[in-house]
Amino acid sequence: MITVETFDTIAEAARAMQDRTRYFGGGTLLMRAVNYGDQSFHRMVRARDASLRTIRREGSRILIGAGVTMSQIIASPDTAFLAPVARAIGGPALRNMATVGGNLFAPHPYGDFATALLVLDCRARTADGSDMALEDLLSRRDSIRGIVAAVSVARPAGDDFRFRKVSRVKPKGVSVMSIAAWMPRTGGRLKDVRVAYGAMGSAPARVRSVEQALEGRSLDSQTVEAATRVATEGLHPPDDALASAWYRREVAPVHLRRLLFGDGRR
């Protein structure tokens, strides 16, 4: 038996959170759990808070409400750089429901959007006003108590930001892996490079080895080869129904190279 409580503000909703309670965002994860009789919660909390659905510029950054859907991301000119990522998620119906906040908590092999946010210096704001790096949140997302109200991301310039999703079913399938990279350039050299993988571990994660191989270099074939050599350093990709850990290790360098070369193929 499930009870649902709806509040006007995210703050009230946050205060209503207790044991065996889940925050209801878009419902794509939670309603499935309800439909299948998940016994780990019996109470859902919602908020009508309009701020959850807003996208706003904040100087060089963009503030995205946790309740913003993938469809809103595609529609909004302010988040045009994230549209290709949102488009890679689900079908149109799912995108009308799936939210940015929900994607941060989507289990493997989901979380492509979080993977992209991860490289864009993303910070998550919880309802109680506290603020943490997305990377920090993802590392302990199972134990997070508060509700994420919004995320703030940097706005990349030109083609500095790249995203690649590898799935077997087209046009829509879940990730064998996804790769996001933010590669700002100053004087032809890469600076503050961030690269992240999705579906290559328990949660989306940055790939420090690749970032270091790229940092301070120009994006030439030598650099790319150096990066691909360390493409899976320190990673522990999972086996699942889509692919084995072995396969994920084997193809990660290939897809990384194709991403860095901007090769659109598959």
Add this chain to the structure above:
Amino acid sequence: MTIHKGRGFACINYPIGMNLGGDPSQALVHATPDGKFMVSLASIDLGQGMKSVTRQIAAETLGVPVEDVYVDTADSDTGPHCMGSFASRGTHRVGNAVIRAATEARKQLLDAAAEELEVNPADLETDGKGNIHVRGAPSRRISVANTAIAAQFKQGRTLSGRGIFLVPPSGVDPDTGEMTPVTCFAHAAVIVDLEVDDETGEVDVVEINSAYEVGRALNPKLVEQQLIGGAWMGVSHALYETTEPYYPARDHGPVDFNLYLMPGPAQTVPHHIAVLERPAEDAPFGGKGPGEMCANPVLPAIANAVYNAVGVRCDTLPITPEKILRGIRANGGARPQGTR
């Protein structure tokens, strides 16, 4: 990265009708007061078109327009016994039962018309447009509707028929395997063209050419539906599907359609089909069921095309990118087998 083109061939035959027989199906046909016909079955339409094809079979047999026939299935109180829709038996078994039932009803229809026209029933024929007339004298005619009215309201005749079709069971000799498995076979041959990415093992099927021999295409559009959809399923079986990805280990069994893979609408393959029709003597109008066999040749043709492309024999289904990539690694690289 290299993309290798490959071409593969396979051909098959397929046993039509439940293996070893012993699987009856029945049909009942009766006329409504004004000469429309109802076919009562307990057979199942699971999308293959049972209701539609038996409707055409009944109309053809009765000699009336298809619009005047309706197929009602499946209610165990009103539909006579049918073994079921499986083993490519629907068209063959149920179709034959419907033919026999409709033939008996037609006999009564012609008898009733003969009485009205004062001629010998043997001299009558149907025009398939709702009329019965004397052979060679189209003007001496009566409509099926008026025949039915006369039969039921004046002559006191039913226009109805019973039909059953059974291939009696065949035993199997335990020492030699001697048996009569079925009475006819459908045939198919396919050529698959595909591309293999030798860095990822990913396969793109780019074209299928095929020939399917179906005895007779009872409804060409229903046949097309089966062959197009069936070939899609063949591609899906060959490259994507399994409930046990690590068989015989049971780990990571998919529980939803995100993890149980089937090719999406952006991965459909241009499929150029030729339909051949060699009627089988004991099949309805010679027609063999095309629905079941159509996926079968696609699986090996894809495996053979993958070998032709990169020199990897993938003898284990499904042929995943991982299996191909492991094969390429084991061979020390792709080994294209030459253009066909």
Add this chain to the structure above:
Amino acid sequence: MAKKPVRFTHNGRETAIFAESGSNLLDVLRRVVGDLSPKYGCGQGTCGTCIVLIDGEPHLSCLTLAETVEGRKVDTTGGLQNGPDLHPLQKAFMEGFSAQCGYCTPGMLMAAKALLDRNPRPTREEVVEAISGNLCRCTGYDPIVDAILDAAGQTSGRVA
């Protein structure tokens, strides 16, 4: 058992029902409203047979918390027909032999309607994208894509 009143417009008609707490829109439409056109395929949002339009946009009704449609407009295949007249999509699916078992058809039709309502002349790629959340096990998709493109031709007055 706790039930919540929900008022919404269903296929153009004002509807007020009591929804069991935590129940999804698919169950409410089928069991409470009695509109059986949306189908259960998975309850996971992975097959699209339950797709309905909410305020004109496609949604997975099996993942939609029923009470969230309060005051909104819900349209299903059950309401697609205009009086006695079939919608061009329905005609195209019929004449294109675009259904076999027919179970995915209502979801396909709703996904297609959402597309054509905002984009009357879609490209093949746009159609494929529009039904990318809908599965069909029978047809191999092409007959469905073809029918949607045909309907687009008709809706925009092309002589078919």
Add this chain to the structure above:
Amino acid sequence: MSSIEFRKDLFADERSDNLNEIGKPTIRQDILGHVTGRTPFYDDHLFDGLLHMRCVRSPHHHARIRSIDFSAAGRMPGVVRIVEVKDVPHNLNTLLSLLNFGRDDEPLIAPQKVAYIGEPVLAIIAETERQARDAVAAVRVSWEVLPHVLDVEEALKPNAPSVNDIYPNNTFDYGPYDHQKLRFGDVERAFQQADHIVEGEYQMSPIEQAPMETCGAIAAPETNDRYVCHTSTQALFFSLSTTAKLMNMASSRLHFIGGTVGGGFGGKVDSIVEPMAVLGAVLTGRPVKFMWDREEEMQVGAPRGAERWRIKDGLTRDGRIIARSFTGFFDAGAYIRLSSYAVQKGTGHLPGPYSIPNVAANVFMVFTNRTPATAMRGFGITGVDFAIECHMDKGAEAVGMNPIDFHILNAYRDGDMKAHRRAAKNAALIECCQVTAGKAGWRIAPDHAQASSLIGGGAGERATIPETVTDQIGRIGERRRENLPTAPYAGSTARGRVAAGAAKQAVVAAPPQHEDMAVDLARFGFSKPQARATRQPHSAVPPASPSSPRPQQPAPPAPQSSSPVPPPAPPQTPASAPRAPQAAEQGQGYRPEEPFQQGIKRPGVSRFISGTRRR
């Protein structure tokens, strides 16, 4: 896009195509219901006070049930009835017992032990599905986990865990043997004479039928002490009879309604959901739905079973296959369902559509601790066809032939004797090879382009049953005592012989029970072929412009639609227009909606006076 052409030029002399309705692209009878969402599937029947039934399922491959504690579950809100083993009147069945094939081996609800993950041990009926799920989660089962076996060949070893108590050797019985034998000629001798030996092993994994509509049934008390059951079954009376047996109830008390199913592909034959729903309705006196969710459909619902095949071919230098032997394993999972039958269907299919003078096969149905397997599109054939056709490709490579030429060279033709000792008829494999090659522009040898299924078969060695070598290896139970090899003839030198030409009568269809049902073949599109000698081989060259029958009202769909490349010629026969269910034939004077009229109309005759009866 795709295209379809109808090669009416081929086998034209065996057909007459002058039929009124057959061969026409008539629109489906059910399509209007499909596009309006009005087609009634089993779950589209509303019942007041419908209850929902869910199962408690095994988390183990193989385990003994020590005890089940459902006291907490029984007290939970909405719970109406706990269904235990003792509630099932006759808790043992095998699907094909209706054909008297095999022993009852599977309970509806597992009594003492479970043999696969997901096997039901208890069912709970509640007011809502969610309440049933909550109650199921509250059930506590104490398990004694047993050793399990998941690989078919491991399961054949003497020390392997016994999966199914009714078949303790992990194999189905075929006469005195633990496998189905096929013996035709003498493969051992032929292998010695062969220039090339080609061997291969092939494996397919289980495949889900994946119909969009999951399996389910709704049962409810009806009048006259009967029960109505709306079901997704592919086999109405199969499910009805199975239910009657498990419920130990006269079949006359069951009213099954179905016939409109959201895809089946073989996955809706097993008749599990119907007895469960009826049992629920009987125990509660209320309407009960038992429906699989998608997870159950995928992991508990029976898949197309896995198969493993080993093939050994003996080939001559010039590309003829003179011997072929098979060792096959059908992975049935924990219970028979239909796998026993798949083995015999697969065996009857060997050695594929080829004329091979020496064939042998040992085919096993093996129990393992996995979800039972059942039928799927291509039942018993899909897996072995994959094996055979991959192997044919290797054979062609071994003898250095173009694969299509290799297939045509070995293809069966009319009159050729098949390994199951019946002569082939109505063959058309060669023509399919030729036409496909022509469409794809794959060159084949001129003599193979001229070959015909009608010519060259049915004579000499091709038409005769050879003297056949037999063996008695693999009697039931032998394998529990000692490790026996599985390949044909392996493991013993004792041989028997069956004389050349030995064959029983072929089985043919039962004749019509009454002369009024006897068919006049002339009206059914059959025509007498010319004498074989005078027949021309078929040309593999496709006609210039393929025809694709398309709806006519309204005119053919847009260019994007699946029309041929090059674009289609207009449908060749006017008759190839599909008919909308109520479409009228223009200009034919026929009006299907012509209203009901009493009496008859004949010029000069009162409509109420009949002609005189002729006797």
